[in-house]
Amino acid sequence: MSYTLINSILKNHAELKERTVFLIITCVSLFIRLPFFFRDYIDRDESTFILMGQSWVEGHLPYTELWDLKPPITFLVFAAIIYVFGKSFIAIRLLGVLLVTSTAFFTYKIGQEAHSKKAGLWAAIATVILLSLFGSLQGVMSEHICMAFFMPGLYLLIKFKKWETTFLAGLLMGIAVMTKMNIAYALLFLGFYIYYDHYKKQGWIKAIGYAGLYGSGILLIIALTLLPYYIQGSHGLWVSSVFEAPVAYISARRYSILKLAPVYVVLTGFFVFAWKRKLLNFKLIPVQYLLVAIVGVLFAFYKGGRINGHYLIQLHPMLLLLVVMAISELEFFKSFKWKPYYLFILLLIPMETYLEYINIVQNKYQRDTFFNGEGISVPKYIQENHLDTQNILFLGYHIGYWGLNAKPPTKAATHPSNICRDELFPFHNNPRVTSMEELRYIMETLQPKTIVTRKNKRVFDKKEVQQNEYIDAYLLKHYKVHATVENAEILQRL
Structure with missing residues (x-):
C-alpha cells in the first residue's frame, strides 16, 4: 500500500494539490516528533524559553524578572501557548510540529517556483527530517520559530512583485529577526537584492520603494517589541538585552576558524560542482534569492564565530532546495524508478523516533505514565x-x-x-x-x-x-x- 501511494505521488507529482502536500508534510512531522511530546526537556534552551514564557504570562516582560539571550518574540510564542493551554508539554511540542510543517510547506512552495513540485516535495520532506532529528532538534528551538516566519517571507519575495506582499514579507522577516538575531544578515542581504532585482526592471525609484517597504515591515515589528518596554520606562534594558548582549556573547565565545572551515569548504565545493555541471540555473530569480539567503546565513555563522547543531536549522531549508534541484538534474535521477525496497531504506532514517516510541512504552509500563x-x-x-x-x-x-x-x-x-x-x-x-x-x-x-x-x-x-x-x-x-x-x-x- 505504501509502495503504491509513493509510486503514485512520484508519477503524478505535477497534479499534487497543496492540501495533499500539506497533509503529507504534517503526517511525516507528527510521526517523527510525536514520541518526544512526553519528554521533560530535550534541550536546555527550550526549558529556558518555557520559564521566560511563564514569567511573561504572570505579568513580567522578558528580561525584567528572568533573563536569557534571545529576542522577545521567542518568549512571546511560548507565553501564548502557556496562556492558552496552561503548563502542557504536549501543547509546546505540538507547536514544534506546526512550526516545522510551516517551514517545510513553504520550502515546497519555493521549490515549486524554482524547479518543480517534485523537487519541492522531496526538499520539504528532507526539511522535516533535518529539523526534527539528530541532536536536540525534537524540542522547540528559537530557530524553529524563526524559520517558520522566514520561509513564507522568502516565498512572498520570490513569488510576487507587489507593494503589499513586499511589505508583508518585511513583517514576517521582522518577526523572524526578533526571534533569532543572527538571521539579520540574511535579511540585510535580501534587502540589497530586492533593490537590485527591481532596479534592473523598473528603475531606481521603484527599487528604493520596494526595498523601503521591505525594511519598513522589519522595523515596524522591531518597534512593536520595544513599545511595552518604552511604556514601562525600561527601553534601555530592551536595547542592552536584544542588541548589546548578543554582540558581547559572540565576541567572548568564538570557535577557531579551522572548526568553521569544513562547512564552507563543502558548500563551496557543491556550488562549484553544480555550476560546472550546469545542475543549477543561477540566472533564475528564485535560485538567486535562495543563494542570497544562504550567503546571509553563512555570513552570520562567520561573524558569530561558531556553528552549533541547531544553528543549521536556519540553513537547511534553502540549501536542501538547491541540493534536491541539483540532484534532479543528474542523469541517474532523471531515469530513477521507485522500488519497493527503497521504502525500507527511508523507514530506517527516523531511528531516534523508533527508540523514543519504545522508551515511552517502557516508561508507561514501569511508572504508569507516558511522561518521562x-x-x-x-x-x-x-x-x-x-x-x-x-x-x-x-x-x-x-x-x-x-x-x-x-x-x-x-x-x-x-x-x-x-x-x-x-x-x-x-x-x-x-x-x-x-x-x-x-x-x-x-x-x-x-x-x-x-x-x-x-x-x-x-x-x-x-x-x-x-x-x-x-x-x-x-x-x-x-x-x-x-x-x-x-x-x-x-x-x-x-
Whole structure:
C-alpha cells in the first residue's frame, strides 16, 4: 500500500494539490516528533524559553524578572501557548510540529517556483527530517520559530512583485529577526537584492520603494517589541538585552576558524560542482534569492564565530532546495524508478523516533505514565517528600522550576550556564559583575535549601575550572545527598 501511494505521488507529482502536500508534510512531522511530546526537556534552551514564557504570562516582560539571550518574540510564542493551554508539554511540542510543517510547506512552495513540485516535495520532506532529528532538534528551538516566519517571507519575495506582499514579507522577516538575531544578515542581504532585482526592471525609484517597504515591515515589528518596554520606562534594558548582549556573547565565545572551515569548504565545493555541471540555473530569480539567503546565513555563522547543531536549522531549508534541484538534474535521477525496497531504506532514517516510541512504552509500563525525565520525576519527588521549593536551585534539569511553580534565585540563574557568562552580566542590570561573585551570592547569601544536580557530571562546562572547583567544594561541605532520582541528585543543606 505504501509502495503504491509513493509510486503514485512520484508519477503524478505535477497534479499534487497543496492540501495533499500539506497533509503529507504534517503526517511525516507528527510521526517523527510525536514520541518526544512526553519528554521533560530535550534541550536546555527550550526549558529556558518555557520559564521566560511563564514569567511573561504572570505579568513580567522578558528580561525584567528572568533573563536569557534571545529576542522577545521567542518568549512571546511560548507565553501564548502557556496562556492558552496552561503548563502542557504536549501543547509546546505540538507547536514544534506546526512550526516545522510551516517551514517545510513553504520550502515546497519555493521549490515549486524554482524547479518543480517534485523537487519541492522531496526538499520539504528532507526539511522535516533535518529539523526534527539528530541532536536536540525534537524540542522547540528559537530557530524553529524563526524559520517558520522566514520561509513564507522568502516565498512572498520570490513569488510576487507587489507593494503589499513586499511589505508583508518585511513583517514576517521582522518577526523572524526578533526571534533569532543572527538571521539579520540574511535579511540585510535580501534587502540589497530586492533593490537590485527591481532596479534592473523598473528603475531606481521603484527599487528604493520596494526595498523601503521591505525594511519598513522589519522595523515596524522591531518597534512593536520595544513599545511595552518604552511604556514601562525600561527601553534601555530592551536595547542592552536584544542588541548589546548578543554582540558581547559572540565576541567572548568564538570557535577557531579551522572548526568553521569544513562547512564552507563543502558548500563551496557543491556550488562549484553544480555550476560546472550546469545542475543549477543561477540566472533564475528564485535560485538567486535562495543563494542570497544562504550567503546571509553563512555570513552570520562567520561573524558569530561558531556553528552549533541547531544553528543549521536556519540553513537547511534553502540549501536542501538547491541540493534536491541539483540532484534532479543528474542523469541517474532523471531515469530513477521507485522500488519497493527503497521504502525500507527511508523507514530506517527516523531511528531516534523508533527508540523514543519504545522508551515511552517502557516508561508507561514501569511508572504508569507516558511522561518521562528528571524534569518531571524530580519535582514530583520534591512535592511528595515536602522538600523546600521556595529557596531552590536547579543546576540541572531546570525545567523543574516550572513543575514546582518556583523561580530561579537570580536572573543569571534562569539558564544555569548563564551563571558563568561574565560578558552578559552588564546587560541584565545585575548588581554582580563576575560569575564567581554571582555564584558566591547564590550559595553563601541566598543559601538554597534544596539543590538539584546531574548525577556524576560536572555542574558547569569543563572549561569553567574555577567555578567547578568552587561549587564542588561548597556542595561537599554544606550539602548532603537526600535522594537520587533517575540521573538527578537532590541535595539538602546541612
